[in-house]
Amino acid sequence: xxxxxxPYCEVKCEHCAVARLCLPMTAExxxxxxxxxxxxxxxxxxxxxxxxxxxxxxxxxxxVRSGFLKSVLITKDGREQITGFYFPGExxxxxxxxxxxxxxxxxxLTDCEVCEISYGKMMExxxxxxxxxxxxxxxxSQRISHITCIRPNSQAKEKLAxxxxxxxxRIDRPRQTQKTYTLPxxxxxxxxxxxxxxxxVTRTLTILKQENILSCSGKTITILDFRALQIISCSTYD
Amino acid sequence: xxxxxxPYCEVKCEHCAVARLCLPMTAExxxxxxxxxxxxxxxxxxxxxxxxxxxxxxxxxxxVRSGFLKSVLITKDGREQITGFYFPGExxxxxxxxxxxxxxxxxxLTDCEVCEISYGKMMExxxxxxxxxxxxxxxxSQRISHITCIRPNSQAKEKLAxxxxxxxxRIDRPRQTQKTYTLPxxxxxxxxxxxxxxxxVTRTLTILKQENILSCSGKTITILDFRALQIISCSTYD
DNA sequence: CGTGCAATTGATCTAACTCAACCAACGTGG
DNA sequence: CCACGTTGGTTGAGTTAGATCAATTGCACG
Numbered sequence: 001x002x003x004x005x006x007p008y009c010e011v012k013c014e015h016c017a018v019a020r021l022c023l024p025m026t027a028e029x030x031x032x033x034x035x036x037x038x039x040x041x042x043x044x045x046x047x048x049x050x051x052x053x054x055x056x057x058x059x060x061x062x063x064v065r066s067g068f069l070k071s072v073l074i075t076k077d078g079r080e081q082i083t084g085f086y087f088p089g090e091x092x093x094x095x096x097x098x099x100x101x102x103x104x105x106x107x108x109l110t111d112c113e114v115c116e117i118s119y120g121k122m123m124e125x126x127x128x129x130x131x132x133x134x135x136x137x138x139x140x141s142q143r144i145s146h147i148t149c150i151r152p153n154s155q156a157k158e159k160l161a162x163x164x165x166x167x168x169x170r171i172d173r174p175r176q177t178q179k180t181y182t183l184p185x186x187x188x189x190x191x192x193x194x195x196x197x198x199x200x201v202t203r204t205l206t207i208l209k210q211e212n213i214l215s216c217s218g219k220t221i222t223i224l225d226f227r228a229l230q231i232i233s234c235s236t237y238d
Numbered sequence: 239x240x241x242x243x244x245p246y247c248e249v250k251c252e253h254c255a256v257a258r259l260c261l262p263m264t265a266e267x268x269x270x271x272x273x274x275x276x277x278x279x280x281x282x283x284x285x286x287x288x289x290x291x292x293x294x295x296x297x298x299x300x301x302v303r304s305g306f307l308k309s310v311l312i313t314k315d316g317r318e319q320i321t322g323f324y325f326p327g328e329x330x331x332x333x334x335x336x337x338x339x340x341x342x343x344x345x346x347l348t349d350c351e352v353c354e355i356s357y358g359k360m361m362e363x364x365x366x367x368x369x370x371x372x373x374x375x376x377x378x379s380q381r382i383s384h385i386t387c388i389r390p391n392s393q394a395k396e397k398l399a400x401x402x403x404x405x406x407x408r409i410d411r412p413r414q415t416q417k418t419y420t421l422p423x424x425x426x427x428x429x430x431x432x433x434x435x436x437x438x439v440t441r442t443l444t445i446l447k448q449e450n451i452l453s454c455s456g457k458t459i460t461i462l463d464f465r466a467l468q469i470i471s472c473s474t475y476d
Numbered sequence: 477c478g479t480g481c482a483a484t485t486g487a488t489c490t491a492a493c494t495c496a497a498c499c500a501a502c503g504t505g506g
Numbered sequence: 507c508c509a510c511g512t513t514g515g516t517t518g519a520g521t522t523a524g525a526t527c528a529a530t531t532g533c534a535c536g
């Protein structure tokens with residue numbers, strides 16, 4: 001939970017597995033030399049560290065190259081609120097553009113590789129690169145959809161189903177034949193984020209197991225009946 | 239709740255009271271003739287009508303010129319979920335860019351004037367207008383912040399305080415000496431949105447009245463102790 | 477092979493929900 | 507102009523989903 005100097009190393013986007021998700025990486029459109037000026041460096045973080053803290057001035061987005069992070073808000077009386085999770089290929093910092101400072105602390109759930117993307121330089125570049133501009137707006141739109149996916153006045157089962165579907169949609173897109181996933185966060189993190197206690201998350205998972213909708217042990221979860229999960233979530237996921 | 243042909247009329251942005259919030263309206267940057275091509279027309283809607291419905295194809299943002307709207311999602315078992323409110327000067331439709339269709343039905347809470355902004359044409363225009371591009375991203379960032387403001391695992395009092403502060407911040411920015419506001423939505427809408435029953439909203443308002451933090455009667459609400467409300471909300475509002 | 481954190485399970489408790497009655501404001505039509 | 511229906515708000519009583527507290531087990535890692 002302590003933040004210390006961030007170790008950097010060189011990175012080439014063309015070698016990045018999640019580049020296509022992160023920024024539109026068509027070499028013919030953006031010359032490498034220009035692009036390298038925008039995406040600075042790869043930051044390596046061990047699990048449990050902070051990428052940045054609440055109220056620090058905003059100057060960069062961060063692209064998740066690998067690993068998982070959570071965005072945490074500490075209320076004045078010391079409680080934690082997890083306002084979101086970040087998965088590989090996703091961009092961090094959209095909420096900070098308006099206020100000019102980061103609204104939450106970004107903590108790694110696992111070891112992470114993160115690329116720093118200068119906001120100012122990216123905006124310059126996007127002036128001459130329509131596809132980049134479109135892509136940013138699309139990613140922001142996507143994030144808005146993700147946030148909206150948990151309905152606050154729904155039951156535990158419904159919330160958890162929505163959370164799991166959202167997780168799968170973001171981690172495994174386009175959806176593979178794969179049905180087994182590793183949850184990067186603990187029960188209490190899930191609960192905190194969707195408005196349940198850790199115990200209720202466990203109990204609800206147990207119910208879903210008994211109903212043969214999924215099986216899970218620890219952080220490993222297998223979806224047995226995808227359709228049932230969709231029905232429970234009442235969502236519009238495909 | 240019925241949707242019928244939308245009545246249009248001519249509108250000039252330079253005469254609009256909320257133009258400065260909606261799009262960057264510096265005449266020297268964007269020639270009128272170009273701009274008029276993007277902002278199509280003014281739509282007039284009576285209270286209780288739909289601007290658009292869930293799953294309709296997305297092709298335009300809508301700017302709220304006057305009035306108030308709510309965005310409603312109908313779950314498969316018929317329950318309503320209010321995913322957000324829209325106030326004068328705000329843009330509607332950010333969540334639809336990614337999926338290509340509107341994710342919710344937009345219903346007017348009051349009589350409304352709304353301007354249609356072609357997404358495609360606006361993106362074209364923003365290619366040559368850096369300030370427009372920056373503005374859109376800022377507005378999207380702002381919306382992300384607004385959505386995040388209600389913490390799902392907090393008490394009724396805290397939720398309601400956060401909701402009220404968010405409302406005031408959006409309706410009255412920069413903050414005036416004004417302390418009395420008219421809530422455009424009913425108790426059940428507030429409750430639905432923040433995850434409480436209408437009765438609990440009423441009861442919580444009654445408690446806040448007894449504590450001399452606010453006074454309210456029906457839709458008219460007066461903030462007596464702003465600071466106390468901020469403390470209850472545990473928020474970071476200024 | 478402990479040590480410590482996370483997950484599970486059970487027992488109680490409570491904040492908020494639901495149901496119901498009542499009131500106030502408002503619009504409509506006779 | 508008033509009777510009436512409708513809609514929204516308030517208040518009370520009883521119920522419940524999920525929280526809290528506590529004890530136990532499981533597991534990962536040095």
